[in-house]
Amino acid sequence: MKETELIHQINNGNPQAFRFLVKQYERLVFHVAARLLNQQEDMEDICQEVFIKVHQKLPEFRGESKLATWIATIAYRVTINHLKRRKADTDIDDKEREFLHSDMITDDHPQKIAEKNELKLYLRKMIDELPEQYKTVLSLYHLEEMGYKEIVEITGLPVGTVKNYIFRARKLLKELIEKSELISIKN
Secondary structure, three states, X not given: OOHHHHHHHHHOOOHHHHHHHHHHHHHHHHHHHHOOOOOHHHXXXXXXXXXXXXXXXXXXXXXOOOHHHHHHHHHXXXXXXXXXXXXXXXXXOHHHOOOOOXXXXXXXXXXXXXXXXXXXXXXXXXXXXXOHHHHHHHHHHHHXXXXXXXXXXXXXXXXHHHHHHHHHXXXXXXXXXXXXXXXXXXX
């Protein structure tokens, strides 16, 4: 189903069309929220809130960007607002972040699944250690395979800042991985 037809169906009250939209974009919303959140129950709440906002705001969608970019922008803003509210309530220690389980691999071979899961968990762990501003842009660029233009639309950051953050995030990630490997060799 094309985006315009899907939007038309949802705006006309078709619940099946909205379920299709949620199914199609839930992974994207999950990744955007997961890069910033550290608690599974928070992530579920955020994802629900994002899709509620998507449903409410869909009649206002003008198609000036891709639907995925528009939804990712909502996910980013909802998550940032959630973090601001939560930060006012409690002080969050980055070392307390829970690592996400990667269960979205469809390859059938159990050994490959285990290897991919282990690598993804390791990379997510390393990405979670990056400063907040780098996590999202790196995840959107590499995990969601979005371009600079889409990331600029989602985050509201200038394109130069996005490029700079991705460059710095890669450099920091490389340093973290090298440091981690040195520690594991010594042990």
